[in-house]
Ligand SMILES: [Zn+2]
């Protein structure tokens with residue numbers, strides 16, 4: 001995606017979320033800066049032409065993502081640049097206690113620790129986050145994964161931005177970094193962007209919770225378990241707003257939020273809009289469903 005349009009989308013999405021109610025107004029005031037700063041870092045890193053990872057077609061055919069076992073050391077300076085830019089903003093928006101902030105900075109000042117968390121994220125190694133949170137005295141348990149994700153995301157985004165749609169993939173996890181999607185979308189109408197060539201829209205894409213890659217997926221299948229049985233799948237929406245809904249799979253008990261881009265006057269930024277859909281996450285939690293991908297917005301402690 002072209003970066004000026006991403007910046008514009010973030011701003012307009014924040015504006016829309018802000019009008020929803022007082023609680024959302026407050027969230028936008030708190031987190032808005034972080035979304036904009038992350039985009040700035042991503043733009044700077046994209047301009048730096050970072051080395052692209054090698055794509056191994058055989059591995060991918062077996063369902064293994066591009067970055068599965070990749071050593072992240074070649075991108076160490078990009079992770080450092082992102083951490084230095086974003087940690088002060090994160091400390092402010094997350095209202096970190098002074099001691100937590102100090103421990104975090106001391107830990108992430110070491111590149112090995114910084115890359116270790118990014119590596120743990122793409123390997124799905126939750127234990128590493130739990131142990132490091134205990135070691136640094138960081139609570140709640142969702143905080144450190146969120147911080148690491150916020151710092152790593154612009155780097156992964158910049159690393160993978162040239163891989164595009166050429167990847168052949170049919171799974172519910174990201175073909176690039178292996179993470180599960182944070183949201184799904186039905187593509188907009190009449191878009192000339194090369195990512196969405198067909199005019200009618202309505203094709204389902206999953207949006208990676210980490211690297212932001214979007215990939216096509218079967219419209220009637222659960223992203224977590226692949227279930228296609230219509231009897232055990234359900235769409236739930238709130239207050240008659242049908243284009244923002246919860247895709248539920250009763251077979252595995254997971255849900256993912258879905259937005260129908262054909263129904264928006266101006267297209268929302270997919271990472272940002274999730275902060276404005278917390279009312280749907282609350283609804284899903286009331287029904288004892290768990291998110292396909294845990295985020296700061298959907299993890300109710
Ligand atoms: Zn990804």
Ligand SMILES: [Zn+2]
Nearest residue numbers: 222225249252
């Ligand atoms: Zn499922």
